Amino acid sequence: MLDLKTVLIVALATASLQAVAWVFVWRAWRHLYELKFLAAGFGAIAVGLLLMIIRGPEPGALAIVLHNTVIKLGLVLLAEGLARFLGQPRYTWIGISLLVLQIAVWSAAVAIDPDDIATRIYSSTVFTVIMMSVMCLGLVRDRTQPPLLRLITIAILAEYMAASILQSVLEYRLPADFDGGPILADRNAWYLLQGTLFLIALFACLLFMVSSRLSADLRRKHDALLQEVEERRRLESRLNASIEAERALRDEQADFMRVVSHEFRTPLAIIRNAVDMIGLVGDRSPEATRERLSGIGEALNRLFSLIDRFMADDRENGFQPEPVQLGSLIGDARLHFEMTARGGRLHFAVADEAASLYADPEMLGTVIINLIDNALKYAPDDPAIRIEAWEEAASVVIQVRDRGIGIPHAEESKIGRRFFRASNAKAITGTGLGLYAARKFLAYHGGTLQLVSDNGEGTTAIVRVPSSREAAAADLPEETAA
Numbered sequence: 001m002l003d004l005k006t007v008l009i010v011a012l013a014t015a016s017l018q019a020v021a022w023v024f025v026w027r028a029w030r031h032l033y034e035l036k037f038l039a040a041g042f043g044a045i046a047v048g049l050l051l052m053i054i055r056g057p058e059p060g061a062l063a064i065v066l067h068n069t070v071i072k073l074g075l076v077l078l079a080e081g082l083a084r085f086l087g088q089p090r091y092t093w094i095g096i097s098l099l100v101l102q103i104a105v106w107s108a109a110v111a112i113d114p115d116d117i118a119t120r121i122y123s124s125t126v127f128t129v130i131m132m133s134v135m136c137l138g139l140v141r142d143r144t145q146p147p148l149l150r151l152i153t154i155a156i157l158a159e160y161m162a163a164s165i166l167q168s169v170l171e172y173r174l175p176a177d178f179d180g181g182p183i184l185a186d187r188n189a190w191y192l193l194q195g196t197l198f199l200i201a202l203f204a205c206l207l208f209m210v211s212s213r214l215s216a217d218l219r220r221k222h223d224a225l226l227q228e229v230e231e232r233r234r235l236e237s238r239l240n241a242s243i244e245a246e247r248a249l250r251d252e253q254a255d256f257m258r259v260v261s262h263e264f265r266t267p268l269a270i271i272r273n274a275v276d277m278i279g280l281v282g283d284r285s286p287e288a289t290r291e292r293l294s295g296i297g298e299a300l301n302r303l304f305s306l307i308d309r310f311m312a313d314d315r316e317n318g319f320q321p322e323p324v325q326l327g328s329l330i331g332d333a334r335l336h337f338e339m340t341a342r343g344g345r346l347h348f349a350v351a352d353e354a355a356s357l358y359a360d361p362e363m364l365g366t367v368i369i370n371l372i373d374n375a376l377k378y379a380p381d382d383p384a385i386r387i388e389a390w391e392e393a394a395s396v397v398i399q400v401r402d403r404g405i406g407i408p409h410a411e412e413s414k415i416g417r418r419f420f421r422a423s424n425a426k427a428i429t430g431t432g433l434g435l436y437a438a439r440k441f442l443a444y445h446g447g448t449l450q451l452v453s454d455n456g457e458g459t460t461a462i463v464r465v466p467s468s469r470e471a472a473a474a475d476l477p478e479e480t481a482a
Contacts, residue, residue, distance in 0.1 A: 010196055018042040019045075037078070106120055124164070139154050139157075149212065159198070167191045271296050326357065326396055333387070349388045367438040375404065378404040379404025386402075396465050399462050407451065435451075442465070449461065
């Protein structure tokens with residue numbers, strides 16, 4: 001037969017091992033500080049059971065009250081730890097009030113009739129039912145733990161409450177001289193034995209709850225890590241885009257400087273040619289001298305205009321469209337080549353000199369000069385370079401045609417790229433920026449440049465520029481229009 005002391009020793013061993021286990025679990029996961037309350041609760045139960053085992057056969061009134069109060073304190077600590085762990089409201093005041101009431105009732109019962117344990121059992125039952133009802137309320141409200149686990153834990157608590165109530169009923173129903181049954185030597189041993197089983201089941205449920213919490217924390221940390229990785233990738237992508245944009249900006253600035261330096265050569269060539277002619281003619285031809293000085297003045301004006309327009313910090317002043325007559329635009333190009341003594345090979349034909357277009361005269365004039373300059377350069381044996389201009393639909397078409405070396409068919413798609421020069425033009429001095437600059441300037445107007453050529457058969461450069469402001473704005477690329 002199992003006597004009361006044997007059951008108490010088994011319960012003591014169970015509660016002590018559980019207290020030690022919770023201490024180790026808490027030390028492993030310090031952020032779960034609520035586990036300290038669970039360890040303290042099981043520890044208090046173990047201490048209370050130990051005091052009951054080592055007390056004598058005739059304990060004093062103080063010992064009886066103290067030992068049972070320590071066990072009840074363990075239950076209060078378990079309820080506090082569970083509420084904190086689940087993040088539910090803590091009813092600490094209920095536990096403290098019940099402890100005070102427990103001490104008062106037990107002290108009075110022991111003082112009045114030490115042999116009457118019924119009052120103490122009824123008081124313990126009320127204490128147990130209230131505290132475990134609070135624990136069940138927290139489990140019902142909780143949404144962090146799996147529903148099945150919460151339901152099992154509530155069932156275990158309900159079983160212990162039912163056992164406590166049953167003990168009170170049996171205490172009320174059984175005769176006073178009933179000591180024990182065929183297996184349990186003491187009438188209260190069965191209650192302590194099922195209490196030990198309750199501690200084991202509650203310990204298992206709490207362990208599963210901690211495992212569920214750790215798994216959820218791990219998933220949250222994993223998701224947070226994934227989000228951080230994605231955010232870092234986005235930031236890295238934005239940083240790479242910023243670096244690429246900065247690099248493109250530097251390249252564009254370098255290109256711009258090269259294009260401008262390329263365009264400076266033209267007015268400087270006029271100045272040099274005029275100075276050379278003045279040195280040759282001297283005072284013998286005042287008319288020729290005045291003409292050359294006029295050319296120098298116009299070249300200097302163009303040079304200063306290029307500096308003001310393309311070297312200024314305010315890039316918004318770079319593109320300044322205005323109404324321009326086609327005849328005036330072609331006439332400026334003709335005068336430019338006459339001043340450089342290269343106009344003899346040029347044949348101009350303008351269908352309607354009064355035709356107007358909305359353009360930047362400096363930029364569009366530079367485009368025409370570059371195309372004619374290329375024709376003169378790459379068609380040295382062609383005595384007649386033909387420049388034709390006419391109005392077509394809502395556009396103005398300017399065509400420069402030569403019978404020079406042409407462009408190899410395989411390289412036509414590459415012509416106009418920065419620094420690219422055709423394989424048959426390596427022997428001729430050049431930078432590969434003339435057509436590149438022409439396309440850049442035409443982009444401001446919403447215009448296009450088309451090159452039609454065969455190797456050795458000459459080249460025809462066709463420029464189309466919208467004649468109206470609205471048409472030019474509609475044809476602008478997005479980045480240019482912005």
